[in-house]
Amino acid sequence: MSGTDQSADTTGDVRDPGRWIALAVLVLAVLLVAVDATVLGLATPFLSEDLEPTGTQLLWIGDVYSFVIAGLLVSMGSLGDRIGRKKLLLTGATAFGAVSVLNAYASSPEMMILARALLGVAGATLMPSTLALIRNLFHDPRERSLAVGIWGAMASAGAAVGPVVGGLLLEHFWWGSVFLINLPVMAVLVAVGIKMIPESRNPAPGPWDLPSVGLSMIGLIGVVYAVKEAAAHGVTPKTVVVVLVGIGALVWFVRRQLKLPAPLLDMRLFHHRGFSGAVLADLLTILGLSGIVFFLSQFLQLVQGRGPLEAGLAELPAAVGAVTAGLMAGNVARRFSVRSVVAGGLGAIGVSLAVVTVIHKETGYPLIGALLLVVGVGAGFAFTVTSDVILSSVPKEQAGSASAVSETAYELGAALGIALLGSIVTGVYQGFATPEGVSPRAAAAAHESLGGAVEMADNLPSPLAGELVTAAQEAFVNGLRVSAAVGAVVLLATAAAAWFLLRNEKLQEGIIADE
Numbered sequence: 001m002s003g004t005d006q007s008a009d010t011t012g013d014v015r016d017p018g019r020w021i022a023l024a025v026l027v028l029a030v031l032l033v034a035v036d037a038t039v040l041g042l043a044t045p046f047l048s049e050d051l052e053p054t055g056t057q058l059l060w061i062g063d064v065y066s067f068v069i070a071g072l073l074v075s076m077g078s079l080g081d082r083i084g085r086k087k088l089l090l091t092g093a094t095a096f097g098a099v100s101v102l103n104a105y106a107s108s109p110e111m112m113i114l115a116r117a118l119l120g121v122a123g124a125t126l127m128p129s130t131l132a133l134i135r136n137l138f139h140d141p142r143e144r145s146l147a148v149g150i151w152g153a154m155a156s157a158g159a160a161v162g163p164v165v166g167g168l169l170l171e172h173f174w175w176g177s178v179f180l181i182n183l184p185v186m187a188v189l190v191a192v193g194i195k196m197i198p199e200s201r202n203p204a205p206g207p208w209d210l211p212s213v214g215l216s217m218i219g220l221i222g223v224v225y226a227v228k229e230a231a232a233h234g235v236t237p238k239t240v241v242v243v244l245v246g247i248g249a250l251v252w253f254v255r256r257q258l259k260l261p262a263p264l265l266d267m268r269l270f271h272h273r274g275f276s277g278a279v280l281a282d283l284l285t286i287l288g289l290s291g292i293v294f295f296l297s298q299f300l301q302l303v304q305g306r307g308p309l310e311a312g313l314a315e316l317p318a319a320v321g322a323v324t325a326g327l328m329a330g331n332v333a334r335r336f337s338v339r340s341v342v343a344g345g346l347g348a349i350g351v352s353l354a355v356v357t358v359i360h361k362e363t364g365y366p367l368i369g370a371l372l373l374v375v376g377v378g379a380g381f382a383f384t385v386t387s388d389v390i391l392s393s394v395p396k397e398q399a400g401s402a403s404a405v406s407e408t409a410y411e412l413g414a415a416l417g418i419a420l421l422g423s424i425v426t427g428v429y430q431g432f433a434t435p436e437g438v439s440p441r442a443a444a445a446a447h448e449s450l451g452g453a454v455e456m457a458d459n460l461p462s463p464l465a466g467e468l469v470t471a472a473q474e475a476f477v478n479g480l481r482v483s484a485a486v487g488a489v490v491l492l493a494t495a496a497a498a499w500f501l502l503r504n505e506k507l508q509e510g511i512i513a514d515e
Contacts, residue, residue: 019137022197023147026130027154028189029093032182033123035165043166045301046175048451053109055426055448060113063418068120069127070412071221075213077128077403078264082208085129085136086199090190092125097186104176127410131403135391136200145330145388152326152384164316167309212264215253220412222246227419269402274338275393277501278386281494283409285346285382288490289375290417292353295425295480302450303361303473317369321376329384338385339502343495345382349375350491356484361473382498389505421483428479435467442468450476 044058053061080088099118106112134151138144166178226243229236257263270276300311325345333341352374359368390406429450434443438460446453446468453472457465 018196022137023134023150025189025193025196026089026133027151028185029089029126029130030151030154032093032096032185032189033126035181035185043170043175043178044298045451045454046170047112048449049455050175051106051109051112052445052452053112053449055430057109057113058449059418059422059426061109061116062422064113065116065120065123067221067224068117069124070224070408071217072121072124073128073408074216074220074265074405076124077132077405079208080125080129080132084199085132086193086197088125089129089133089197090193092122092129093186093189093193095122096126097183100179100182100186104179106176128403131387131391131406133197133200135403137198141392142330142334144391145334146327148388148391149326149329149384152329152380152387153323164309164312167307167312171307171309207262209256209260209262209264212253212256212260215249215256216264219246219248219250219253220408222249224412224416224419227416265405269393269405272393273501274389274505275402277498277505278342278389278393279405279409280501281342281346281498282383282386282406283413284490284494284497285349285379286410286413287417287420288353288487288494289349289379290413290421292356292421292480292484292487295422295476295483298450299477299480302454303477314365314368315372317373318376318379321373321378322380323376325377325380326384329381330388332381333385333388334506338389338505339499341385342382342502343499345378345380345385346491346495346498348378349382350488350495352378353484353488353491357481357488359481360477389502417487421487424483424486425476425479428482429472429475432471432475435464435471437464438468446472 044062047053047061048058076088076092096119099115099122103112103115103119106115130151131148134144134147138147165181169177169181222242223246226239226246229242230239254267257265257267270279296315297311300306300314306314329341352371355367355371387406390402393402426449430447432447434446438446438456442456442460446456450472453468457469460468
């Protein structure tokens with residue numbers, strides 16, 4: 001690969017405040033994706049009531065977005081390196097806004113799943129492009145650390161803005177309105193980005209290898225689908241076949257990349273211990289967190305009885321902690337060490353998840369808010385530093401591919417986490433005993449989801465309705481506790497692994513060097 005990047009003639013000329021204005025436009029794309037992910041959780045009870053999805057369909061609605069993104073990120077990151085990251089970003093942003101309208105007006109669970117999948121296709125173009133463009137806009141390592149911190153902080157801010165704005169909309173409009181908030185963000189991003197973002201691409205990328213694209217998609221989607229189905233329905237001959245096909249495709253993908261003169265993904269990136277350690281940490285951290293995050297809004301609304309706006313505001317401490325820690329992360333990692341910041345952040349999240357195992361319906365908000373704050377701080381430190389490590393570990397002409405690997409780990413972890421931990425919550429929930437007097441039809445609907453139980457209770461006499469809702473809430477909280485326990489084990493194990501894999505790693509000029 002060439003040691004220079006085609007963006008040299010543009011990014012090299014970007015001066016203050018030009019590159020910071022360009023950064024402001026880039027983080028709008030991050031905001032777009034983060035807002036979309038969080039408002040879905042808040043809208044889930046309303047969506048469940050309107051579309052009446054089964055428990056499995058509800059999980060698909062929750063994770064198919066990340067599922068599709070995981071399968072496409074590597075290909076899209078490589079495509080951006082070839083055709084231009086700015087072009088891919090603006091095209092994806094336009095498509096993201098358009099497909100958001102389809103999400104807003106979905107009229108059935110099947111249509112909603114399809115709309116979320118298409119949104120994942122568009123979303124796969126955004127995240128690798130933003131990180132890769134940051135890598136080419138900011139050549140000074142301290143400036144880049146700050147830029148990555150702002151990038152991560154905006155993702156966290158989106159997680160805060162989503163529930164609050166979504167809560168306001170849900171107080172006055174139907175659930176589909178939460179997706180329409182993507183449109184003004186998309187419009188600003190495209191209009192300003194056309195003028196302010198400099199184009200960059202790999203000057204000698206080679207052809208975009210379509211067989212590699214197909215293998216990566218088949219492999220990643222096959223593995224995630226098999227894990228999801230096994231978690232929901234147990235191991236069957238079908239899941240065994242699918243996972244074997246997925247693993248076979250990934251093995252074939254890796255072997256093909258090692259032979260191609262211009263691979264879709266340069267597997268030599270993984271020879272760098274810091275790069276591999278950071279990617280693994282991101283994947284396992286999101287896996288451990290995502291199940292809890294997906295069900296948190298349902299706990300706050302359907303178990304503790306908060307309105308959508310109040311539930312959104314209740315989640316703010318996590319975003320405040322993540323924003324604050326993300327902006328400080330680069331300086332803290334340079335003052336202490338990369339591994340202490342990453343491992344410490346992940347350990348704090350793990351301990352917080354362990355505390356979640358003792359929460360119940362009457363748990364006061366001070367404890368919940370404190371836990372969310374600690375989770376936010378831990379995530380802000382860990383994800384910002386690992387993103388910096390990943391970007392700094394590669395030549396800038398490979399920034400798109402490296403960013404895609406980073407985001408693939410994130411989205412793959414999210415899909416696996418919702419599939420595994422979400423299935424744990426659902427499995428424990430569906431085991432509750434239905435009170436006597438509830439019809440078989442109402443009992444079946446109540447066992448599909450907590451939202452279904454609340455809806456069925458509205459049509460029952462008071463004493464029986466209260467018994468049904470109480471039994472369903474207790475089962476849901478029990479599932480949440482078990483899921484949190486598994487997540488805590490994953491996070492604490494990941495913290496220990498990061499401590500060893502990231503030893504001697506430092507944030508330095510252009511590359512992470514071993515001492």
